[in-house]
Amino acid sequence: MHGRAPTSGPADGAANAPHAAGRYRRDIDGLRALAILPVLLFHAHAPGFSGGYVGVDIFFVISGYLITGIIAREVDDGHFSLAQFYERRFRRIMPALALMILAVLGAAAWLYLPGDLEGVPRSALAATLFASNLWFFTDTGYFSGGADVKPLLHTWSLAVEEQYYIGFPILLMLLARTAPRWRTGVVAAIAAGSLAIAIVMQRDTSGFTFYLLPTRAWELFAGALLALGPVPVIPARWLREAIAGCGLIAIALAVGFYDRTTIFPGITALAPVLGAAALIHAAPGTRIGRLLGWGPLVGVGLISYSLYLWHWPLIVFTEYATDLPLAGGRQMAIIGASLLAGTLSWRFVERPFRDSRRVPGRAIFLFTCAAMGLLCILALALLVKGGWPSRFPPKVLAQMAGQQDFAPTRKSCHDTFMRHATPCVLGAAAAPDAMLWGDSHGVELTYALSLEAKAQNRSLIERTTSSCPPVLGYQAKDARCAAANQAAFDAIRADPGISRVYLAAFWANGDFDDPAFVGKLDRTIAAIRALERQVVLIGPVPPQPFDVPRRLAHLTQTGQLGEARGVDRAHVEARTVHLRALFIRWKARGVSLIDPVAALCPTGRCAIERDGKPLYFDSHHLSTAGARLVIAANR
Structure with missing residues (x-):
């Protein structure tokens, strides 16, 4: 699960936390x-940082190293206290986190439209209770909204850390009392088990591997093992230089070459995790260690927790208000604003609360309880309001209602193969003579055809399956896609009553115009034609750079609905060059074409509304109104 799913810099110890030997390290x-x-x-x-999400994995390693060093030293000295440990954690985490959640609730209540607001108080409750990874794991799918409207999505990593630190100190205490010689072995065994689960489940599409502790714990344990000392000291300077260099290269390659399509986490997470571990262990005293200790880098590192807290809400709210992804001047402005917000939060929130002379231990516990209580009350109050529709006039609400204009059969008839359910037969009470085979783009089109x-x-x-175009031999992230496609083809072959097969998919998503993919589609069409069935290809639906109902609602708010326009037709055609090049050949073979581009983009600019109704329920799925228009226009 990636998409825009955000990553973060977890609260990885105090800014000047010592390492396992108690010495401050600028390089960390x-x-x-x-x-x-x-x-x-x-x-x-920003270009060149397509794998920047691996930063969270680096933070997990740092956190595991620093915090384990502190715990192990205090346990070994016989004066470890869970109360003092959680006092330090609360000082580090809660003040800045509470302020950020409070600001997010206020900004969302002012800015968000009803359909988008409802999820914010729920995520605020989860973030306050350090359970947001569990919440976002369950809050997935088409109807929960994308990452671009979840300003607290980045708190999932904090939840992972705090769940880890509920049990880990107790584990070290128990091992110190019962089996001190087995401490490193037990930690290594748990780490290996977590890594094994992550690798086995790396193609999981439910979010389990991405969000939950069992598949993330090994990254924290990697740092913990360094702190516990099983990795020998490297005496040779040249070898430390080489290992540190390899660690830096591993991180750089992951940042520069991983992207949203990379299967992650799992075995691919080894590069940033081992890279970070190599730098922690080998960098001191090397040229790379001196580079990491460079003043500007250290300064950014000091504010990293506050910077991570504030950057994602600033990006989400800016893109929401403008209906556009960050670019150009807005991009630079938000990067600068994030650095400024992180600096101010570190200087005026983090630092004062970490000073035990200014805020005693009892006060920090009282503050934490009060802050969590207040945030829960505010979130519940906002939750009771629902989407708080009374903030907006009826015309705005009518446009936002387009987010719910999906097929009434979507929940029951989509993804039946994945749910081991019987495919739906839609239309009249008669034997079916056709099948729509496709991905989620086919759901509303099936409904219109029915x-x-x-x-x-x-x-x-x-027969529609999410993220699974109707192409035999296509290898999706979810290995079950190939089986779903084979089952659909087998069903066509087994039922001579099916005389017509519709093929529909998100052809214009930018990934499916590869000549190799188009070749597989060509062979799939040939295989269906060989069964003497008619093939109807439903062409690319023009994707928009914004959520359409939200964009129309914003334009209605400002009295500019008449200016509602989608992307240029030329833009869609440029993204599907190889696919469209075969249309003439397919037509010559008897394949019929339903072309959404022709229906939606007759004048060059693509329509996004008709008669006051949104033609999409998000940025690229046709609404039922849009699907009916496309089918009617091609008759």
Whole structure:
């Protein structure tokens, strides 16, 4: 699960936390900078940082190293206290976190439209209770909204850390009392088990591997093992230089060459994790260690926690208000604003609360309880308001209602193969004579076709699977896609009553115009034609750079609905050059074409509304109104 799913710099120990031997290391603060800056630039869409999300994995290693060093030293000395440990954690985490959540609730209540506001108080409750990774794991799918409207999505990593630190100190205490010689072995075994689970589940698409502790714990344990000392000291300077250099290269390659399509986490997470571990262990006294100790990097490292807290909400709210991804001047402004907000939060919130002379231990516990209580009350109050629609006039609400204009059959008839359910037959009470085979783009199109079929006393079968275009031999992230496609083809072959097969997918997503993919589609069409079935290819739906109902609602707010325009037709055609090049050949073979581009973009600019109704329910899925328009225009 990636998409825009954000990464973050977790609260990885105090800014001047010692390492396992109790000595402050500037290079670790510099390493924090090398973690948070790629995260910031990745989320701001800066070129060259397509894998910047690996910064969170680097932070996990740093956290595991620093915190384990402190715990192990105090446990070994016999004066470790859980109360003192959580006092330090609360000082580090809660003041800046509470302020950020409070600001997010206020900004969302002022800015968000009803359909988008409802999820914010729920995520605020989860973030306050350090359970946001669990919440976002369950809050996935088409109807929960994308990452671009979840200003607290980045708190998932904080939740992972705090869940880890509930049990880890107790584990070290128990091992010290019962099996001190086995401490390193037990930690290594747990780390290996967590890594094994992550690798086995790396193609998981539910979010489990991305969000939950069992598949993330090994990254924290990697740092913990360094702190516990099983890795020998490297006496040779040249070897330390080489290992540190390899660590830096591993991180740089992950940041520069990983992207949203990379299967992550899992075995691919080894590069940033081992790279960070190599730098922590080998960098001191090397040229790379001196580089990491460079003043500007150390400065960014010091503010890394506050910077991570504030950068994502600033990006989300800016893109929401403008209906556009960050670019150009806005991009630079938000990067600068994030650095400024991080600096102010570190100087005026983090530092004062970490000073035990200014804020005693009892006060920090009282503050934490009060802050958590207040945030829960505010979140619940906002939750009771629902989307708080009374803030907006009816015309605005009518446009936002387009987010719910998906097929009434979507929940029951989509992804039936993945749910081991029987495919739906839609239309009249008659034997089906057609099938729509496709990904999620086919759901509303099937519904529109079923209305037409019902009027003709016909019916058709829906076989749609998320992120799985109807192409035999296509290898998706979810390995079950290939099986779903084979099952659909086998069903066509087994049922001679199916005389027509519709093929629909998100052809214009930028990934499917590869000549090799188009070749597989060509062979799939040939295979269906060999069964003497008619093929109807439903062409690319023009994707928009914004959520359409939200954009229309914003334009309605400002009295500019008449200026509603989508992307240029030329832009869509440029993204599907190889696919469209075969249309003439397919037509010559008897393949029919339903072309959404022709229906939606007759004058060059693509329509996004018709008769006051949004033609999409998000940025690229047609609404039922849009699907009916496309089917009617091609008859």
